[in-house]
Amino acid sequence: MGNIKISKGDFSTKLELLHAGVKAGFPSPAEDYIHETLDFNRDYIRHPEASFYGDVEGDSMKDAGIFNGDRVIIDRAVEPRNGSIIVAFWNGEFTMKYLDLTHKAEGYIELRPANPDYPVFKVEAGDNFEVWGTVIHLIRTFESI
Amino acid sequence: MYGIADLDNCYVSCERVFRPDLKGVPVVVLSNNDGCVVARSNEAKAMGVKEGTPYFQLEQQFPNNKIAVFSSNYELYGELTGRVVSIIRSETPAYFRYSIDECFMYLDGIELDQLQQWGERLHKRVKREVGMPISIGLAPTKTLAKIASKLAKKFEAYRHCCMIDTDYKREKALEWCPIEDVWGIGRRYAARLQALGCKTALDFAKLHESWVQVTFNNINIVRTWRELNGIDAVPNEQLAKKKSICTSRSFNGMVSDINGLKTHVANYAARCAEKLRQQNTVATIVGVFLNTNRFREDLAQYWNYQETRLLTPSASTIAITKAASDVLEQIYRPGYMYKKAGVIVMGIGPDSPIQQDLFDTNAEQFQKMKRLDEVVDRINRLHGSETVVLGSQQYTKKDGKGKADVFANAIKHDFRSKNPTTRWSDIIKLK
Numbered sequence: 001m002g003n004i005k006i007s008k009g010d011f012s013t014k015l016e017l018l019h020a021g022v023k024a025g026f027p028s029p030a031e032d033y034i035h036e037t038l039d040f041n042r043d044y045i046r047h048p049e050a051s052f053y054g055d056v057e058g059d060s061m062k063d064a065g066i067f068n069g070d071r072v073i074i075d076r077a078v079e080p081r082n083g084s085i086i087v088a089f090w091n092g093e094f095t096m097k098y099l100d101l102t103h104k105a106e107g108y109i110e111l112r113p114a115n116p117d118y119p120v121f122k123v124e125a126g127d128n129f130e131v132w133g134t135v136i137h138l139i140r141t142f143e144s145i
Numbered sequence: 146m147y148g149i150a151d152l153d154n155c156y157v158s159c160e161r162v163f164r165p166d167l168k169g170v171p172v173v174v175l176s177n178n179d180g181c182v183v184a185r186s187n188e189a190k191a192m193g194v195k196e197g198t199p200y201f202q203l204e205q206q207f208p209n210n211k212i213a214v215f216s217s218n219y220e221l222y223g224e225l226t227g228r229v230v231s232i233i234r235s236e237t238p239a240y241f242r243y244s245i246d247e248c249f250m251y252l253d254g255i256e257l258d259q260l261q262q263w264g265e266r267l268h269k270r271v272k273r274e275v276g277m278p279i280s281i282g283l284a285p286t287k288t289l290a291k292i293a294s295k296l297a298k299k300f301e302a303y304r305h306c307c308m309i310d311t312d313y314k315r316e317k318a319l320e321w322c323p324i325e326d327v328w329g330i331g332r333r334y335a336a337r338l339q340a341l342g343c344k345t346a347l348d349f350a351k352l353h354e355s356w357v358q359v360t361f362n363n364i365n366i367v368r369t370w371r372e373l374n375g376i377d378a379v380p381n382e383q384l385a386k387k388k389s390i391c392t393s394r395s396f397n398g399m400v401s402d403i404n405g406l407k408t409h410v411a412n413y414a415a416r417c418a419e420k421l422r423q424q425n426t427v428a429t430i431v432g433v434f435l436n437t438n439r440f441r442e443d444l445a446q447y448w449n450y451q452e453t454r455l456l457t458p459s460a461s462t463i464a465i466t467k468a469a470s471d472v473l474e475q476i477y478r479p480g481y482m483y484k485k486a487g488v489i490v491m492g493i494g495p496d497s498p499i500q501q502d503l504f505d506t507n508a509e510q511f512q513k514m515k516r517l518d519e520v521v522d523r524i525n526r527l528h529g530s531e532t533v534v535l536g537s538q539q540y541t542k543k544d545g546k547g548k549a550d551v552f553a554n555a556i557k558h559d560f561r562s563k564n565p566t567t568r569w570s571d572i573i574k575l576k
Contacts, residue, residue, distance in 0.1 A: 048228075049228040050228075050275065052566065052573070054574065055572055057575060071572075072575065087575060092166055128166075
């Protein structure tokens with residue numbers, strides 16, 4: 001492969017800094033128990049390349065506990081199942097609803113709101129419709145940062 | 146085996162990720178300052194929209210078609226293509242990102258009989274996770290892999306991944322590929338080869354190697370010939386080596402005074418210097434070109450290009466900007482309305498301990514400049530590009546009071562999309 005050496009790996013992980021710096025005085029008794037700090041990006045975003053974010057507008061999912069102004073994390077790598085909360089592109093806008101696959105064999109699926117005031121959308125094969133991603137987390141901020 | 150992953154209609158595909166309604170619709174993306182078409186969807190290509198069509202002619206040429214038009218949004222394209230490369234990194238033994246929309250892959254760790262399936266899976270994964278289509282070419286040489294990726298893009302039967310793994314397939318592919326589309330054959334060589342009767346890649350590959358060597362006396366052409374014949378010949382380090390770096394833009398409107406031009410040229414020069422430093426290289430030649438608007442036949446036309454040689458090869462913003470400004474003064478003629486300018490740096494070599502020219506500044510000065518550039522680069526990386534710029538790079542503010550505006554604000558982008566992957570304020574809204 002010529003003179004270029006190609007190394008592969010993930011270089012984005014931060015280096016453990018506990019061992020850096022000058023050692024003075026007694027060694028820390030915690031040294032043998034080092035464990036990496038909890039990290040939301042690492043532990044909650046399983047597919048960084050496939051993760052996107054969205055802001056909720058309106059109350060069509062309020063009975064699912066998702067309110068106007070909430071922020072959701074969408075993972076396009078997760079295959080939606082029957083009952084998943086999904087983001088779909090429907091009628092020219094992004095919408096978040098329950099995916100109901102009960103009638104898939106009959107040639108249609110349904111997008112169900114979690115609010116009786118909203119209609120259920122029936123999507124038939126051939127409609128201009130796509131499941132854009134699967135909602136995997138909800139973020140609601142109580143104290144603004 | 147080598148692979149190449151090619152992002153189909155890259156900029157258009159990026160725009161479509163957050164605009165699923167534009168599937169099947171003609172879409173074009175314009176160059177900086179909304180000058181001309183730089184990317185087209187398949188539908189726009191089928192309509193006959195040509196690359197380079199000036200924006201103002203689009204409506205004239207296609208009055209009855211609805212075309213979705215976007216200003217280029219490199220913030221979005223950079224982020225989304227980065228995601229694609231990140232997936233490629235996780236799927237391949239080794240890779241090399243060749244350009245914003247092409248990535249070479251080194252596939253020696255993967256079993257030959259698994260490769261086709263592997264490629265189809267990679268396409269599916271990128272399509273589903275990032276929402277962008279890619280075409281994959283697989284072959285024993287990089288040049289053949291490029292041709293394979295074109296086949297994968299063109300014919301649906303390949304399922305986005307075409308592998309050239311037999312001599313029969315190789316000859317069929319070469320027969321299909323026009324000589325001017327072969328990777329590494331520039332426009333000039335293509336014209337010469339066509340004049341010699343080589344219409345396809347196969348015509349060229351069938352020539353005798355010694356004849357090619359004697360006729361062209363050019364190592365790169367010989368390498369291309371070998372690669373087409375299945376011999377791995379383009380060294381990996383060749384990929385990373387850019388022979389010249391060019392930064393050029395069409396202006397927003399037209400510029401006739403030299404001070405306005407100087408500010409533009411200073412910014413292009415600074416960008417070239419930054420790119421040189423990014424790849425740890427220095428340049429010896431700084432060239433500047435300047436031209437009027439060729440689409441305005443009612444105006445007087447002028448264009449010129451000149452270059453200057455630096456006493457000491459350099460990647461310093463100050464040295465390159467100064468040289469570019471000097472060249473601009475030489476080629477500038479008053480009385481014309483200019484539309485475009487550009488800075489090209491050439492004679493690029495590694496930034497090793499540089500031979501000091503006897504007549505150039507002393508070594509201490511040189512080291513100081515180098516440290517200054519390093520600090521400026523670091524600040525701009527940390528706090529956003531153009532946090533620190535040269536005074537000569539600053540534009541007059543929109544209200545006309547003082548020079549404080551940066552390049553990014555001096556660019557016209559009337560049809561720029563949002564940045565849902567890099568700005569919280571732009572993330573998608575869910576009804």
